[in-house]
Amino acid sequence: MPTDHTADVYADLPLTLSEAGAGRPVLVLHGGGGRATVAGLAAHLSRTAHALTPVHPGWDGTPRPDWLTGADDLALAYLHLLHDRGLADVLVVGSSFGGWIAAEMAVRDTVGLVTGLVLIDAVGVHVPSEPITDVFALDARALAEHSWHDPDRYHVDPAGIPAGELAVRRANMATLRTLAGDPYMHDPKLLRRLGRVDRPALLLWGESDRVVTPAYGAAYARAFGDGRLEVVPGAGHLPQIERPDATLALVDAHLRHTGTGAAR
Numbered sequence: 001m002p003t004d005h006t007a008d009v010y011a012d013l014p015l016t017l018s019e020a021g022a023g024r025p026v027l028v029l030h031g032g033g034g035r036a037t038v039a040g041l042a043a044h045l046s047r048t049a050h051a052l053t054p055v056h057p058g059w060d061g062t063p064r065p066d067w068l069t070g071a072d073d074l075a076l077a078y079l080h081l082l083h084d085r086g087l088a089d090v091l092v093v094g095s096s097f098g099g100w101i102a103a104e105m106a107v108r109d110t111v112g113l114v115t116g117l118v119l120i121d122a123v124g125v126h127v128p129s130e131p132i133t134d135v136f137a138l139d140a141r142a143l144a145e146h147s148w149h150d151p152d153r154y155h156v157d158p159a160g161i162p163a164g165e166l167a168v169r170r171a172n173m174a175t176l177r178t179l180a181g182d183p184y185m186h187d188p189k190l191l192r193r194l195g196r197v198d199r200p201a202l203l204l205w206g207e208s209d210r211v212v213t214p215a216y217g218a219a220y221a222r223a224f225g226d227g228r229l230e231v232v233p234g235a236g237h238l239p240q241i242e243r244p245d246a247t248l249a250l251v252d253a254h255l256r257h258t259g260t261g262a263a264r
Helices: 035-045 071-084 097-108 140-147 163-180 190-196 214-223 244-257
Strands: 003-010 013-020 025-029 050-055 090-095 114-120 201-206 227-232
Touching: 003 071, 013 035, 013 071, 025 035, 025 071, 025 097, 035 050, 035 090, 035 244, 050 071, 071 097, 071 163, 090 097, 090 244, 097 114, 097 163, 097 190, 114 244, 190 214, 201 214, 201 244, 214 227, 227 244
Parallel strands: 025 050, 025 090, 090 114, 114 201, 201 227
Antiparallel strands: 003 013, 013 050
């Protein structure tokens, strides 16, 4: 069973961290929807690896210090976490905003703690021909239409959500706006920096994602020194939820074939 605890990264940045499993360390980073969006992925990985799944400060009722204002701050915080734990040969798996954090970690990891990346429908770069949809401007139904291959199945009317849960969701979006609202969902310098990242990067993309399109994902993958794109049929922005079998199979293969113990 996963264990939740608090990890001290900086004196004023305690992290809520769930850990489970043994083996190669895998850091699993959630997107704007919170840790629940990667819970199934983390549970699966914990069967064969040591899965660490933090809650980003400011999500799910956790505090966010005033100085933490961007994905770069979180990237450095998570690199410090890996270093302080003495972890190496780490696979970082990030969904959406979490994928952006993973990419920022890779360009800042000067000692090689991270040996593989999986970015799942990640934001974080600017592709002029493929603008990122402004999710803050969408109502719940429109957001479902952009996010899911099958929006009728996954759309939830906010009127039916309990008040406490709705308040948490709204607070999560407010935190996302603070960290990723200006410039909107990207670091203008990140795309050109990714060419220096030579660790294998797998970019998984739902074929029906209209928040960030597969063409955006293809441009993202090309920017890495060693990147490749895999498109998941019948899935949108969260293929780990809509098409878990196909998504998890690709992540498992990348886990096996990357890292210091992998046979190349």
